[in-house]
Amino acid sequence: MATPDILLIGHVARDLLRTDPSDGYRLGGTVSFAAVTSVKLGRRPTIVTAAAPGLDVSELPRDVELHVLPSAATTTFANTYIEAGRIQHCSMRARPITAADIDPSLRRPRAALLGPIADEITPDVAHVLAEETLVVATPQGWMRHFDEHGRVHAKPWESAPAILPHVDAVVLSLEDIGADLRRLDPIVAQVPLVVVTEYRDGSTLYRRRDDGSLSVTRIPPRPAREIDPTGAGDVFATAFMIRFQETGDPVEAARFANVTASFGVEAVGVAGIPSRDVVLVYMRENPFRMGAHG
Secondary structure: OOOOOEEEEOOOEEEEOOOOHHHOEEEEOHHHHHHHHHHHOOOOEEEEEEEOOOOOOOOOOOOOEEEEEEOOOOOEEEEEEEOOEEEEEEEEOOOOEOHHHOOHHHOOOOEEEEOOOOOOEOOHHHHOOOOOOEEEEOHHHHHEEEOOOOEEEEOOOOOHHHHHHHOOEEEEEOOOOOOOHHHHHHHHOOOOEEEEEOHHHOEEEEEEOOOOOEEEEEEOOOOOOOOOOOOHHHHHHHHHHHHHHHHOOHHHHHHHHHHHHHHHOOOOOOOOOOOHHHHHHHHHHOOOOOOEEO
């Protein structure tokens, strides 16, 4: 088995089109959006996930190498968008993914994305990835709990102390931290690179210098004609990871990710995710002059 290029770990999901499951679903989950993004950007993704037999994964590109752990259920979400943000319900959850589920042949990719959506990745998974692998985490799934009706609510990232020492960058949204930047402090203290996505306002890059001080860089957005915001953060995180692995430049990577995600929201599902050429042409035609503070 060849060493993977891009390793994506987390649940694929059924994203219901309406609250009634019989009305159908689209394939969702961080790893699904990440896989399509990886292929569009010219990379080779491998997914490790868990799902029940019979899940339709035909929306994934044929280039994706898929490792599906058997599960009694497939994680299933219903998303409702309102002016104040998104309301989510989770009616089913697949089994957890543990370090024992990551085959030794998969543990040395160029880059790996830990993309939980339902608190499904156990902390030991981060421990088994190779030292030279660029490991990026999107912690939203570790920051969710589910009430008796399946409604998704925020919770503290309880497993962070066991995971953060083993990751190189964290990508999360302003929504994930309830717009309270103080909640970044324990993350920034342990991870040298943290990116906060800010919906239509672009993103902010927090870099810890060698002397412990913090560099803060605002990355402006590309204005988008939004049609479907689902998965935008996942597209961003994947594009950031890929470009950072390629260039070692987090500012370039964040700008690249902003542009990639902005195209992604301009169509339903994964249809708007752009090619690498489209992103790079836009970046050349709209150069970014960096302004940092902090």
